Amino acid sequence: MGIEANLPEGVLLTTVDTILNWGRENSLFPIPYATACCGIEFMSTVSSAYDIGRFGAEAVRFSPRQADMMIVAGTVNYKQAVILKRIYDQMAEPKWVISMGVCACSGGFYDNYAVVQGIDEIIPVDVYIGGCPPRPEAVLDAVMKLQGKIETESAKTSHLDTVPVDTVKR
Numbered sequence: 406m407g408i409e410a411n412l413p414e415g416v417l418l419t420t421v422d423t424i425l426n427w428g429r430e431n432s433l434f435p436i437p438y439a440t441a442c443c444g445i446e447f448m449s450t451v452s453s454a455y456d457i458g459r460f461g462a463e464a465v466r467f468s469p470r471q472a473d474m475m476i477v478a479g480t481v482n483y484k485q486a487v488i489l490k491r492i493y494d495q496m497a498e499p500k501w502v503i504s505m506g507v508c509a510c511s512g513g514f515y516d517n518y519a520v521v522q523g524i525d526e527i528i529p530v531d532v533y534i535g536g537c538p539p540r541p542e543a544v545l546d547a548v549m550k551l552q553g554k555i556e557t558e559s560a561k562t563s564h565l566d567t568v569p570v571d572t573v574k575r
């Protein structure tokens with residue numbers, strides 16, 4: 406038995422982190438960075454059949470300043486890399502990234518000079534989704550994994566460890 410037993414009825418004990426993280430994880434604003442076929446699968450994920458709104462992430466934004474969860478869906482080549490980094494930098498803090506599909510995660514079968522071999526060469530990634538393309542259920546699973554990660558974060562520290570774009574290997 407702890408201090409809770411001696412509190413007046415209706416008093417709730419929690420921490421600032423718990424309250425902030427609860428709000429953040431249940432009101433994610435996704436911005437899709439869709440460059441290829443995985444983008445079509447992302448459209449399925451936000452459709453009524455799969456209803457990403459059950460996880461508080463249905464308000465898709467196409468302005469980085471209104472978004473906090475970037476979903477990179479598709480192949481990213483080096484000409485795109487600078488654009489991806491700039492859009493990521495324009496997102497509000499705190500922000501998170503889901504890498505959707507093998508192309509975004511590792512270049513996939515596009516193992517050539519033009520394609521970035523994983524977007525984590527450019528921006529930090531919080532959750533990776535394998536598959537070609539991943540099914541919408543896998544995207545929902547990634548959102549839930551991200552929610553679990555957000556639960557453990559502290560408002561005092563930043564989770565960011567951005568790789569400068571000029572370190573991108575060519």
Ligand code: SF4
Nearest residue numbers: 442443506508537538
């Ligand atoms: S992982 Fe497959 S489905 Fe997704 S962008 Fe690459 S080739 Fe297309």
